[in-house]
Amino acid sequence: MFDDNDSAREDDGVRGTDGDGDDNGDSDGVPEHWKRTREMTDGGQPADESRSGILTEDTEAELDRGPFQQWVADSISNPERVYRSMFYTATIFFLFTTLFPFYWLLMVALTPEGQQQDIILTPNGFNPGAFIEVFQVLPFHWYMFNSFVIATASTILVLVIGSLAGYAFGRLEFPGKTPLMLLVLIISFFPPAAFFIPLNDLFNTSFFLLEPITGDGTLYNTPGAMVLPLSAIFMPLAIFILTTFYAQIPDGLEDAARVEGTTRLGALFRVIIPLSAPGVATAGVLTFIAVYNEFFFSFLMTDGQPENWAPILEGILGYQGQYEVMYHLMAASSIIGVIPVAILVIVAQEKIVSGLTAGALKE
Amino acid sequence: MARVRLEHVTKRYEDVTAVDDISMEIEDGEFVTFVGPSGCGKSTTMETVAGLTRPTEGEVYIGDDNVTTLAPKDRGVAMVFQNIALFPHMDVFENISFGLRLRKYDDEEIQRRVEQAADIVQLEGMLDRMPDEMSGGQRQRVAIARAIVRNPDVFLMDEPLANLDAKLRVHMRTELQRLHRELDTTIIYVTHDQAEAMTMSDRIAVLNAGELQQIAPPLTCYNEPANRFVAGFIGSPSMNFAEGELVEDGVRTKNFHVDLDPGNVPGMTVGDAVTLGVRPEDVHLTTAADTVAQPTDPIDARSDVIEPMGDEMFVYLLLAEGAERSMEEDPSSSADQLLMSVTPDTPIEEGQNVDVVLDRSKIHLFETATGQALLHGITNLSGRDSGTTPTEADS
Structure with a gap:
């Protein structure tokens, strides 16, 4: 405190003696209130006589501060x-x-x-060698294939149905549009676990129609047991994204396509979707990653055998035995499992960027 | 090529009637322009022909077929849009061939037709460009090429020149006329620009508030407007209107009197409210009135604002003593003002007192209550031959 006052007084002294006619003292460009601030909070090193001497030469008053204050002053300027x-x-x-x-x-x-x-x-x-051992201990590639099929099927299903819904919500006027959209969004807020027990019950029920496909007529242990609920859960988000994008395509383009010879549906697939590539890519990537990473249904809708469409998750957990946990294999398989998604994101990202720059609609 | 027939077409949105009971018949190869102020229903009417809008009531025929419920793609129509509406993700060739490819033409045929269409609109050598690399006029040509490549029966154009700059618009106007001559296709053209309507059309359909006001050749609309709306809408600057009353010896308006035998005005008797209309070019200075065969009695006026336009000069005249030029009112509809168009070398200054006469053969009379035209030209004092009535004009 004393030092502060002291240095402040010294500062005054310096200014006082600055009478040799050059423009240092009174035109150093610092407003009056700044000088006052400087006097009050000048908490740097005490300006001793010799420094004061230097100051009379340069009158760079900032030199008199500590490093932190110096940095603050620099940041402001x-x-x-x-x-x-x-x-x-x-x-x-x-x-x-x-x-x-x-x-x-x-x-x-x-x-x-x-x-x-x-x-x-x-x-x-x-x-x-752990990266090879992964495939020797378990058929990990099979689990990956299962996951890939399930995620791809879900993504296609979500994009097709989401596009139709997005077209309806984004481009058509019909009564009850807003409540219906809200309903779709509300359903997406439900915890997936709430659906699990009824769904599991349903998927374990035999259906005569399914027997030619699944053998015993149930969906348990088939990709359908994951594709159907996961598509439904991630659908609202895709609908929401696609609605926003489709709504922005000018009406004139759709009208032009329809006059030229498409149906409404044809205009959607030939004009609206290609022009909404960034939105479709975003919705697709989000759905793919979400389904690929999903735990709950993936864990419970199969018995964990790769031939029964168990996804990647079951593969990773498969390295955990009753008496030993092969952490290095779990880690290696996790890294391998990430690779397809990483590639997908990189590819899709390029699509998104090119879609954003190429689709400049000046309308 | 085909005729287009609208029968009592009505389009209602929830509480708005966009098109109100429009019937018309467009001949094969005819160029008809729908013209009217914004929101008058002209685009909606065209959309019912295109099939983009289904009329609430009424029927649309193309050729002999009732197409009211047909999808746009099955109607044999092509359309050029106001916002041009090229597909931004396709190059020029793909844009033009879009309709052909959808109809599964073989590649050679597509190639041949696209080149021919590109030739007609002078787009050679640009087929591999993307729309965003082209200027507004070029894009417009692509849009036209896309429409003509399919040899449509009916060609619909919804304000195709609205987004172009003024110079290009005039150029494209002549291009479109040339195109119409070459193709000889039925063209329906929508615009709010009466210059486009006047210059290009065989007939003009004037619409207002969803109703058809008049459908007639451009000069008929100009010289014998069916009602006050058409009279005010066609022609620039607009026609002068003065509301008045039919009296024993003519028409009495607030500031002047025109001689006329009231018996010649069909369906009107002395005391009925009528509106007198006269175009700015049919108002003459008394000093220059020797060219006018049948002038009215001179009208006292004072010149207010003078607007030299180069080829002509507009003079705003104040009729009443001490009248001020009204800022709120359109001069054409103010009883105290008259707009006169004179040659640019006429010696006249602002604030000068002048006498003007009207050309009796060019005076229009409208019924004030309904706006319907009563007489076009009041050429004879005695009333033996007092111009044409609208019924005669129609026949």
Whole structure:
């Protein structure tokens, strides 16, 4: 406190002696109230005589501050620096939180069996063979295939039905449109578990019509047991996204297509959907990833055997035996399981970007 | 090529009647323009022909077929839209061939027809461009090529020139006339621009508030408007109207009197309210009235604002003493004002007192209550031959 006052007084002194006619003192560009602030909170190092001497030469009053205040002053005069540093901080934070689990998963996968106690940043040993062993212990590729089929089928189902619904909600006028849309959205807020017991009961019931397809006439242990409920659960979100996109296509384009020779449905598939590629890609990718990652129905709607359409989740859990848990294989299979989704996102992302730039509708 | 017939077509939205009982017949190869102010139902009427809108009542015939319930693609119509509506994800060739490809023409035929259509609208060498790489006029040509490539029976154009700049619009106007001559297809054209309507059409259909006001050749609409709306809408600047009353020896308006035998006005008797209409070019200075065969008595006026346009000059005249030019009212409908069009070398200054006469052969009389035209031209004082009545004009 004393030092502050002291230095402040010293500062005054410096200004006082600044009488040699040059424009340092009174035209250093600092407003009057800033000078006052500087006097009150100048908490940097005490300005001793020698420094005061330097100041009389430069009169760069900022030199008299501590590093933090210096930084604050710089930030005020040059805010872009702060924004840039905040951007890097945020980016590094997000990159770290998203990528570190993968890094650690890789470390676990590379560590040989039985040495997994204290992995921190490097693997205890080096065992890339785990990525091959994964396929030897269990038919993991089969589980992956199952998951891929289920996710693809769900995505197609969601996109086709969601497109029809999105067209109706986005481009047609009919009574009860808003309540119906709200109803669709409300259903998406239901916890999936609420549907499970009735669905499981239903899927375990024999249907005469299904017998040629499933043998015993039930949907349990078939892809339908996952595709149907998962499509229904993720449908509202897709409908919502597609509605927004389809509503933005100008009416003139649809009218033009209809006059040129399409039906309404033809106009949807030939004109509206291609022009809404970003929206369709977004809805498709979200659905695919959600179904591919889904736990609840995937875990309960099959008996866990790959020949019974058990998805990837069952495969990963399959490395957990009664007496031992092969963490390195679980980690390796998890990494392998992520790869298709990663590729899909990268491909779809390009589609989204190209769709956004190419579809410039000047209407 | 085909005739188009509308029979009592009505389109109602929840509480609005967009098209109200329109009937008309468009001949094979005819160029008919629907014209009217915004929201008059002209686009909706066209959409009922295209099939994009289904009329609430009434029927649409193309050729001899009742197409009222047919889908647009089955009607043999092609359409050019106001916002051009090219498919942005297809290049010019794909845009033009869209309809042909949907109809499963073979590739050679498509190629031949697209090239022919591109030739007609002068788009050679641009078939591989994307719409967003083209100028407004070029896009418009692509849209027209897309419409003509299928050899439609009826060609519908919904304000196709509205989004183009003024110079290009005039150019495309002549292009469209040339196209009509070459194709000889029935064309229905919608516009709110009366210059387009006047210059291109065989007949104009003037619509207002969903009702057909008049369908007639452009000059008939101009010279013998069926009612006050058509008279005011066709022609720029608009016709002058002065509301008045039929008296013993003529028509008495607030500021002047025109001699006339009231017995010549069909269906009207002395004391009935009539509106007198005269176009700006039929108002003459008394000093220059020797060219007018049958002038009215001179009318005292004072010039107010003068607008030189180059080829002609508009003079706003104030009729009543001490009258001020009204800012709120359209000069054409204000009783105290008269708009005169004179040659640009006429010696006249603002604020000058002048005498004007009206050309009796160009005066129109309308019934004030209904707006229906009563007389076009009051050429004879005695009334033996007092111009044409609308019934004669129609026949």
